[in-house]
Amino acid sequence: MTSTAPSTLPAPDAVRTVACVGAGVIGGGWVAHFLARGYHVVAWDPAPDAEARLRELVAAAWPALTQLGLATGASVDNLQVAATLADAVSRADFVQESAPERLDVKVELLAEIDRAAPEHVVVGSSTSGYGMSEMQTGATLHPERLVVGHPFNPPYLVPLVEVVGGRASADWAVRWASEFYRAAGKSVITLDSELPGFIGNRIQEAAWREALHMVANKEATVAQIDQAMTDGPGLRWAFHGPCLTFHLAGGDGGMAHMLDHFGPALRYPWTRLTAPELTDELRQDMVEGTERVVNGRTTAELIAQRDRRMIAVMRALAEVDRQEVDESTPGR
Amino acid sequence: MTSTAPSTLPAPDAVRTVACVGAGVIGGGWVAHFLARGYHVVAWDPAPDAEARLRELVAAAWPALTQLGLATGASVDNLQVAATLADAVSRADFVQESAPERLDVKVELLAEIDRAAPEHVVVGSSTSGYGMSEMQTGATLHPERLVVGHPFNPPYLVPLVEVVGGRASADWAVRWASEFYRAAGKSVITLDSELPGFIGNRIQEAAWREALHMVANKEATVAQIDQAMTDGPGLRWAFHGPCLTFHLAGGDGGMAHMLDHFGPALRYPWTRLTAPELTDELRQDMVEGTERVVNGRTTAELIAQRDRRMIAVMRALAEVDRQEVDESTPGR
Numbered sequence: 158m159t160s161t162a163p164s165t166l167p168a169p170d171a172v173r174t175v176a177c178v179g180a181g182v183i184g185g186g187w188v189a190h191f192l193a194r195g196y197h198v199v200a201w202d203p204a205p206d207a208e209a210r211l212r213e214l215v216a217a218a219w220p221a222l223t224q225l226g227l228a229t230g231a232s233v234d235n236l237q238v239a240a241t242l243a244d245a246v247s248r249a250d251f252v253q254e255s256a257p258e259r260l261d262v263k264v265e266l267l268a269e270i271d272r273a274a275p276e277h278v279v280v281g282s283s284t285s286g287y288g289m290s291e292m293q294t295g296a297t298l299h300p301e302r303l304v305v306g307h308p309f310n311p312p313y314l315v316p317l318v319e320v321v322g323g324r325a326s327a328d329w330a331v332r333w334a335s336e337f338y339r340a341a342g343k344s345v346i347t348l349d350s351e352l353p354g355f356i357g358n359r360i361q362e363a364a365w366r367e368a369l370h371m372v373a374n375k376e377a378t379v380a381q382i383d384q385a386m387t388d389g390p391g392l393r394w395a396f397h398g399p400c401l402t403f404h405l406a407g408g409d410g411g412m413a414h415m416l417d418h419f420g421p422a423l424r425y426p427w428t429r430l431t432a433p434e435l436t437d438e439l440r441q442d443m444v445e446g447t448e449r450v451v452n453g454r455t456t457a458e459l460i461a462q463r464d465r466r467m468i469a470v471m472r473a474l475a476e477v478d479r480q481e482v483d484e485s486t487p488g489r
Numbered sequence: 490m491t492s493t494a495p496s497t498l499p500a501p502d503a504v505r506t507v508a509c510v511g512a513g514v515i516g517g518g519w520v521a522h523f524l525a526r527g528y529h530v531v532a533w534d535p536a537p538d539a540e541a542r543l544r545e546l547v548a549a550a551w552p553a554l555t556q557l558g559l560a561t562g563a564s565v566d567n568l569q570v571a572a573t574l575a576d577a578v579s580r581a582d583f584v585q586e587s588a589p590e591r592l593d594v595k596v597e598l599l600a601e602i603d604r605a606a607p608e609h610v611v612v613g614s615s616t617s618g619y620g621m622s623e624m625q626t627g628a629t630l631h632p633e634r635l636v637v638g639h640p641f642n643p644p645y646l647v648p649l650v651e652v653v654g655g656r657a658s659a660d661w662a663v664r665w666a667s668e669f670y671r672a673a674g675k676s677v678i679t680l681d682s683e684l685p686g687f688i689g690n691r692i693q694e695a696a697w698r699e700a701l702h703m704v705a706n707k708e709a710t711v712a713q714i715d716q717a718m719t720d721g722p723g724l725r726w727a728f729h730g731p732c733l734t735f736h737l738a739g740g741d742g743g744m745a746h747m748l749d750h751f752g753p754a755l756r757y758p759w760t761r762l763t764a765p766e767l768t769d770e771l772r773q774d775m776v777e778g779t780e781r782v783v784n785g786r787t788t789a790e791l792i793a794q795r796d797r798r799m800i801a802v803m804r805a806l807a808e809v810d811r812q813e814v815d816e817s818t819p820g821r
Contacts, residue, residue: 398715
């Protein structure tokens with residue numbers, strides 16, 4: 158939807174105060190992230206023990222965040238817990254909604270936020286499953302500033318945020334939210350359309366369902382599946398996505414060779430997921446898209462970069478293992 | 490198949506010489522791995538430029554392997570390239586076959602290896618797609634010592650090896666190969682049955698097909714897919730598999746809560762892969778299997794361990810980025 162941004166809209170990097178509505182695992186993780194990036198945070202959650210649990214979560218995350226590097230002025234003292242939803246959102250430059258994943262709850266809550274937050278305040282929803290089109294139906298005042306800003310757990314560590322609007326969302330709000338999350342230190346993907354599960358969850362869910370199938374058929378155990386991931390493809394996926402991984406599997410011929418050589422293997426029953434037909438157009442989109450990611454690097458350069466990163470990841474993980482063993486060994 | 494191991498079978502940790510048949514990206518990667526673990530390697534590949542390419546691959550991998558730590562006596566000088574297949578395998582205590590992924594090629598090659606290698610020499614095939622039952626059909630002498638030993642690229646860095654026999658493989662050969670790969674520094678999963686794609690590839694292929702679907706439908710670009718992986722789930726999968734990841738998504742309730750709470754989400758169209766029915770039995774297998782992986786750790790302990798590892802991975806990757814920028818900046 159095209160509409161004009163309100164004249165009072167702040168610059169994305171001028172935001173000082175973020176309201177976090179819902180302070181469970183995801184909402185609380187957002188609180189920790191925003192505090193570490195130097196924002197003031199006003200949290201609200203209807204649960205009776207919410208404040209204690211929230212402060213506990215933030216305290217548990219703070220050492221990790223300190224190690225990663227806090228923004229100037231960042232402090233757990235910049236957290237306030239509001240008594241009402243209206244109080245929280247009326248004081249904020251941005252609202253992150255992280256309510257339980259129930260459509261009726263989301264619709265009602267977003268309508269309430271819409272009534273209480275000034276017109277220029279953009280609202281990002283942490284939903285992992287719903288489209289904003291179905292969630293913004295109760296918002297009668299300014300549904301155009303409601304967008305999805307979907308994080309991964311824990312939001313204070315995983316960089317990815319997927320931003321997408323609904324039918325009633327304005328283009329300016331989607332753009333503004335993307336820029337705001339970037340200013341807040343996130344790795345942002347802005348989607349053009351409401352793809353259920355966005356991108357990250359579609360990939361994650363494909364892996365998860367395949368895992369469930371294997372367990373259901375007694376083909377593999379939970380332990381084998383987790384070992385296969387962490388000691389296999391998972392080690393690479395921390396720095397090379399599936400496309401760049403398979404580009405390297407193609408040797409010097411890269412993605413094009415991989416598709417031409419292993420294309421027929423798409424008909425093998427390697428997962429329960431039916432593969433799309435490898436049309437010329439799909440082949441071209443994959444090859445050209447990969448070329449953009451490769452960005453001029455040779456295969457030898459990519460391999461050297463991959464190996465450096467894999468070594469770094471493996472050594473870093475081994476070092477953490479060693480430290481934990483040392484700490485749990487009495488007398489050391 | 491049950492049969493008695495030949496009396497000349499060496500102990501898995503007594504192997505000194507490995508024959509690598511096929512020396513492309515995967516076979517050459519195996520050569521580098523075995524050399525780094527201190528073995529003598531005899532390689533054979535019918536390609537005319539095979540030896541030069543192999544020595545180049547080993548030289549390129551050696552700095553990474555040195556950084557990870559070489560075994561006592563490990564040296565690139567322990568590599569010999571044989572003139573014939575028979576010469577290579579007749580001198581070895583173990584054979585790793587890494588021919589191109591074509592069934593007729595594999596059948597013929599394994600038959601030839603079977604004719605040339607002493608009875609007690611176990612043969613592992615790097616195949617990613619075929620079952621040993623269909624590959625061992627040409628071997629007339631001792632098909633019982635032929636098994637699959639499936640690595641991930643690059644075999645000199647990724648720890649995972651999946652071991653599984655075919656209909657004519659002996660149990661002792663599957664056990665011996667598993668123990669040998671472990672002695673050679675690998676993370677081994679021994680499968681009970683010939684699951685197409687084994688475990689790691691089934692998971693990887695599910696993710697890959699979902700990626701192809703998204704590109705085919707213009708829902709996401711290659712760059713967005715790779716970014717979603719490396720900045721999202723991929724960062725966690727380097728050390729926590731999909732099951733432990735979702736166990737933590739269940740909060741204090743763990744896997745059981747996750748399945749009960751998000752079970753209905755399995756009906757969402759989050760991937761093109763149809764989910765299995767969440768029966769009581771599947772639920773129980775997932776919960777009990779996860780309990781075994783968790784092995785008594787509390788959720789708080791798991792979260793602290795996850796955060797330490799994620800920080801370590803992110804800092805290690807950032808440090809490699811910095812070094813590469815420094816090296817490519819003139820005058821620094």
